[in-house]
Amino acid sequence: MFRKVLVANRGEIALRVLNACREMGIRTVAVYSEADRNSLHVKFADEAICIGPPRAADSYLNVPAVISAAEIADVEAIHPGYGLLSENANFAEVCRASNIKFIGPPPEVTRLMGEKEKARQSMKKAKVPILPGSDGILATADEAREWAEKVGYPVILKAKAGGGGRGMRIVRDAEDLPNLFHAAFTEAANAFGNGELYMEKFIEQPRHIEFQVLADEHGNVVSLFERECSIQRRHQKLIEEAPSLQVTPKMRDEIGRTLCKCMAEIGYQNAGTVEFLMDASHQLYFIEMNTRIQVEHPVTEAITGVDLVKAQLRIAAGERLDAILPPKLEMRGHAIECRINAEHPIKFTPSAGKITAFNVPGGNGIRVDTALYAEGVIPPYYDSLIAKLIAHGVDRAEAMSKMERALGQFIVQGIDTSISLHEAIFQDAGFRAGDFDTGFVERFLAVRAEVEKQPALGGLTINAKKSRQIVNL
Numbered sequence: 001m002f003r004k005v006l007v008a009n010r011g012e013i014a015l016r017v018l019n020a021c022r023e024m025g026i027r028t029v030a031v032y033s034e035a036d037r038n039s040l041h042v043k044f045a046d047e048a049i050c051i052g053p054p055r056a057a058d059s060y061l062n063v064p065a066v067i068s069a070a071e072i073a074d075v076e077a078i079h080p081g082y083g084l085l086s087e088n089a090n091f092a093e094v095c096r097a098s099n100i101k102f103i104g105p106p107p108e109v110t111r112l113m114g115e116k117e118k119a120r121q122s123m124k125k126a127k128v129p130i131l132p133g134s135d136g137i138l139a140t141a142d143e144a145r146e147w148a149e150k151v152g153y154p155v156i157l158k159a160k161a162g163g164g165g166r167g168m169r170i171v172r173d174a175e176d177l178p179n180l181f182h183a184a185f186t187e188a189a190n191a192f193g194n195g196e197l198y199m200e201k202f203i204e205q206p207r208h209i210e211f212q213v214l215a216d217e218h219g220n221v222v223s224l225f226e227r228e229c230s231i232q233r234r235h236q237k238l239i240e241e242a243p244s245l246q247v248t249p250k251m252r253d254e255i256g257r258t259l260c261k262c263m264a265e266i267g268y269q270n271a272g273t274v275e276f277l278m279d280a281s282h283q284l285y286f287i288e289m290n291t292r293i294q295v296e297h298p299v300t301e302a303i304t305g306v307d308l309v310k311a312q313l314r315i316a317a318g319e320r321l322d323a324i325l326p327p328k329l330e331m332r333g334h335a336i337e338c339r340i341n342a343e344h345p346i347k348f349t350p351s352a353g354k355i356t357a358f359n360v361p362g363g364n365g366i367r368v369d370t371a372l373y374a375e376g377v378i379p380p381y382y383d384s385l386i387a388k389l390i391a392h393g394v395d396r397a398e399a400m401s402k403m404e405r406a407l408g409q410f411i412v413q414g415i416d417t418s419i420s421l422h423e424a425i426f427q428d429a430g431f432r433a434g435d436f437d438t439g440f441v442e443r444f445l446a447v448r449a450e451v452e453k454q455p456a457l458g459g460l461t462i463n464a465k466k467s468r469q470i471v472n473l
Contacts, residue, residue, distance in 0.1 A: 001313070002077045003026070004046075005021050005075055005079055006028075006031065006069065006075040007030055007041065007079050007081065008079065008080045009041075009083070010032065010033075010036055010060060011041070011371045012369045012371045013293075014041035014081060015370075017081060018030065020307065022044075027046045030048040031048070031060070033052055033054050040373060040376075047073055049069040063094055067095070067098055070100055071098065076101060077102070078095055079309075079312070079313070080292065081292075083383060086104065086291075087110055087290070089107040102316075103312050105269045109266055109268055109291065112266065120286065121136075125265075129283065131287070132151050132200070136198065137160060138157075138181075138197050141177060145174055145178075148177060151199065151201050153174075154201075154202040154204070156200050157180060157181060158199070166188065166191040166192075167185075205280070207244075207278040207436075208228070208278075208438050209246070209247060209275075210276065210294075211255060211256065211274045212224040212272075214271055214272075214315065214321060214325070215263050215268045215269050215272070216269065217315065217318060220264075220321045222260065222321055224300050225304070226247050227241065231441060238339055238421075238441065239338055239339070239425065240337045241399070242331075242334070242335050245396070251284070271293050272291050273290045293308060302332075302333075302392040303392070306329070311324050335392040336390070337389065339388060340370075342386045343416060344416045345416065351417070353378060353415045354376070354377050354415075355376045356374075356375075357412070358373060358376075359410065359411035365392045366389075366392075367389075367390040387412075389403070407426065425444065
């Protein structure tokens with residue numbers, strides 16, 4: 001096992017990795033920007049090194065600075081967490097050249113899965129179901145029109161190197177295609193330095209399902225079942241749960257076996273998540289793979305009992321899956337995660353500032369992953385995620401009951417948070433019944449806005465700061 005590991009991240013995921021390392025007897029090194037000097041991941045690491053100014057581009061994304069810190073601290077491995085450098089194949093290559101173990105897949109595999117069209121073709125070859133679409137990159141708008149006629153409208157144009165919804169356009173008829181093609185190309189070129197596009201069939205009101213996989217360095221792969229991630233805003237997940245109510249045992253087994261075969265064929269190693277869209281007929285279609293630990297990994301940990309971060313470390317140290325995992329993986333109960341973001345619960349605008357009051361819920365089946373603390377400061381430079389609230393119960397009903405209770409006891413004052421939005425969603429009959437898709441939040445907020453215009457129907461308020469200040473919805 002490693003003697004010392006550098007955690008190339010910040011916030012709750014940095015603290016999560018540090019905790020796993022400490023429990024395994026591994027010394028840790030935190031890196032931090034000047035804005036994070038007083039952060040908990042700095043306080044609880046065995047060593048901490050400042051790597052630059054507040055902006056992520058000048059610190060957490062500064063590869064030479066991170067590698068220099070690793071060499072100064074004489075670490076054996078780097079855990080990238082999620083986001084930032086976690087899916088940067090060039091960074092993984094630099095780690096390899098510096099004789100530092102990158103805790104993740106080989107850079108060649110990261111690069112393959114990062115190029116969306118190549119990833120599609122790899123999955124298609126392994127008989128993983130993919131959406132109908134173009135055979136490769138579209139050279140012109142005319143070629144895109146030809147493919148759209150074959151696939152059938154509506155279609156979606158996607159950037160080859162895309163992410164976060166950029167370089168994507170939904171096309172519903174041939175007349176709009178040329179303008180949307182050029183708009184997607186321009187946006188992708190500006191965002192990623194690569195404007196190449198491909199096309200897929202667009203699914204109306206899909207559900208978002210993802211499968212967690214682990215692969216060791218000896219060719220062994222296992223699926224740790226699926227998660228439902230359909231409650232989203234602006235292509236960013238808000239609530240995740242496991243297992244999905246829509247995935248049957250047969251479907252779970254078939255997709256799991258196919259993914260394990262595919263991951264072995266492409267030489268995948270460590271933790272990864274394969275994401276799918278589900279249409280109205282419950283057919284799953286591959287959309288992308290995230291070659292890292294996911295934000296929502298705790299719900300899988302809750303239903304399997306497997307510590308995924310410790311598994312990552314052990315895999316990177318050369319251990320085999322049969323020495324890491326129980327002889328038989330089984331699902332135990334139901335788990336739900338709410339992402340607590342530092343943002344307005346209706347407008348989704350980021351909120352930075354000082355935490356003036358802070359209370360974390362607890363109790364049986366409740367877990368909170370956070371790096372927040374009273375009097376701490378949320379800087380304006382980074383992702384809005386500040387905490388993850390996870391509830392685990394014997395079934396979905398119990399998990400939801402625990403989550404509702406915990407949300408009511410989660411107090412964060414001084415900034416806006418998404419806590420009250422989660423509370424409102426958990427009151428919705430459709431959500432409680434499992435009747436939702438990726439457009440749920442947009443429709444939910446639109447309905448509530450109409451209710452607010454008609455006080456006689458009864459209004460719903462969303463308390464943005466968990467204090468006396470009320471934001472009417």
